[in-house]
Amino acid sequence: MLPKMTLTLSQKSSYAQDGFLILENLLSENEINTFLSSQKEYSKDFDPGLRFHATNPQWDYLARHPNTAGVAAQLLEAKPRIVQSMYLPKFSGQTKAENVGIALHQDTHYLPTEPNTLMACWIALTDTSGDNGGLCVVPDSHRHGLYDTDRTSSDEHDNWREEYRMRDRSGKEWIQEFHSFEIKDLESMDIQKLEVPRGAAVFFTGMTIHGSYANLSPSHDRLAFAIHYVADGTWCTRMDVQETILVQKYSY
Numbered sequence: 001m002l003p004k005m006t007l008t009l010s011q012k013s014s015y016a017q018d019g020f021l022i023l024e025n026l027l028s029e030n031e032i033n034t035f036l037s038s039q040k041e042y043s044k045d046f047d048p049g050l051r052f053h054a055t056n057p058q059w060d061y062l063a064r065h066p067n068t069a070g071v072a073a074q075l076l077e078a079k080p081r082i083v084q085s086m087y088l089p090k091f092s093g094q095t096k097a098e099n100v101g102i103a104l105h106q107d108t109h110y111l112p113t114e115p116n117t118l119m120a121c122w123i124a125l126t127d128t129s130g131d132n133g134g135l136c137v138v139p140d141s142h143r144h145g146l147y148d149t150d151r152t153s154s155d156e157h158d159n160w161r162e163e164y165r166m167r168d169r170s171g172k173e174w175i176q177e178f179h180s181f182e183i184k185d186l187e188s189m190d191i192q193k194l195e196v197p198r199g200a201a202v203f204f205t206g207m208t209i210h211g212s213y214a215n216l217s218p219s220h221d222r223l224a225f226a227i228h229y230v231a232d233g234t235w236c237t238r239m240d241v242q243e244t245i246l247v248q249k250y251s252y
């Protein structure tokens with residue numbers, strides 16, 4: 001395991017200003033290979049859900065790692081709680097339809113929390129860029145509230161609809177429908193296609209607009225793993241991810 005990174009003041013202020021921060025060499029080659037080979041036992045159709053870190057040691061390892069949860073603690077200035085984790089592979093050599101991207105969005109739209117401390121750590125497990133469906137962000141988009149949206153219409157992006165059970169702090173429950181959307185009036189020149197090398201990660205706030213396009217590369221897989229955290233004491237309104245896991249050991 002690589003030693004825990006300590007963020008500089010300039011890294012923290014760049015995260016606060018831009019809404020995201022890229023850090024290189026978070027994971028070692030050995031850690032990446034161990035994770036990827038552990039995934040080979042699952043079939044393509046296996047759905048791990050959003051809380052596989054609660055039962056799978058390799059997912060748990062990445063979600064609690066000093067350079068993921070430890071950095072999240074420093075950015076949140078609080079002990080982090082793991083909300084959800086996702087393995088996000090987009091294999092090369094596929095058609096656009098087989099390999100669509102995730103429409104640009106703000107995570108807070110899908111995962112309301114109170115207070116809003118939601119943040120993400122998106123780890124590149126291969127070299128990623130705009131050429132293989134890498135992560136895109138809109139710098140400084142996190143300071144303008146939730147943007148207006150339209151139902152997803154482009155064939156570039158996954159199209160879905162899902163109903164979730166919700167519960168607020170007072171115990172009130174309801175069902176809420178969520179669906180994929182496009183952010184209205186987004187200028188393509190505002191979208192930054194990031195180059196994130198294998199072993200590096202992008203940390204971004206729940207309000208930062210981000211997403212991706214299809215991997216149209218004939219030969220370069222885009223493999224990524226994302227973990228969403230909140231600060232200890234935060235309430236997650238969606239019931240399917242309400243059982244968050246506290247990572248005790250990192251100071252901030």
Ligand SMILES: O=C(O)CCC(=O)C(=O)O
Pocket residue numbers: 088101102107120122134135210211212213224226
């Ligand atoms: O990996 C992607 O393409 C997008 C990931 C994402 O939306 C997230 O981590 O919240």
